[in-house]
């Protein structure tokens with residue numbers, strides 16, 4: 001149960017990842033075993049939602065990416081410069097511990113990722129996600145993500161549509 005506001009902070013060595021259980025084995029294994037190495041190599045950044053007792057309730061990862069203009073709808077592509085691709089931010093993984101499911105945390109982490117990407121000094125056209133299954137695809141559509149016409153499991157939100165006013 002979420003009974004007090006959670007904090008979203010960069011993952012740090014002191015955080016206990018061992019008990020995290022989203023019910024998705026690949027997402028849990030990545031978080032327990034691989035993520036710190038990826039952070040050290042600067043191929044991903046990871047943010048965690050912490051309870052007042054410092055329990056990890058959810059996490060997401062962000063990294064640089066790009067979108068091919070040819071993969072966007074004609075309506076979206078015609079509003080962009082005629083480069084082969086435009087910069088983007090990829091939310092590679094998103095998971096909420098099963099204990100904290102269905103209480104708005106997944107949506108709050110998505111909002112946090114969008115705001116973080118939109119307020120970055122490094123420009124990016126969109127936040128991109130890869131839905132791992134149909135349920136994840138529905139979750140992202142529910143939150144206003146748009147599917148790429150030819151790859152419906154890849155979805156994005158243009159960052160110009162996000163209010164980038166700092167959260168604090």
Ligand SMILES: CC(C)(COP(=O)(O)OP(=O)(O)OC[C@H]1O[C@@H](n2cnc3c(N)ncnc32)[C@H](O)[C@@H]1OP(=O)(O)O)[C@@H](O)C(=O)NCCC(=O)NCCS
Nearest residue numbers: 094095096101102103104105106107132135136138139142
């Ligand atoms: C997907 C996941 C992150 C959602 O987290 P959550 O905290 O349970 O979701 P929330 O409580 O924030 O749900 C927010 C909203 O999304 C909706 N929603 C949640 N799952 C949904 C789904 N599969 N389809 C449509 N809408 C969905 C909720 O109804 C809620 O709507 P509301 O704000 O209008 O009330 C979580 O279930 C999870 O970790 N799943 C396993 C890993 C995974 O699938 N990750 C997705 C990345 S590929």
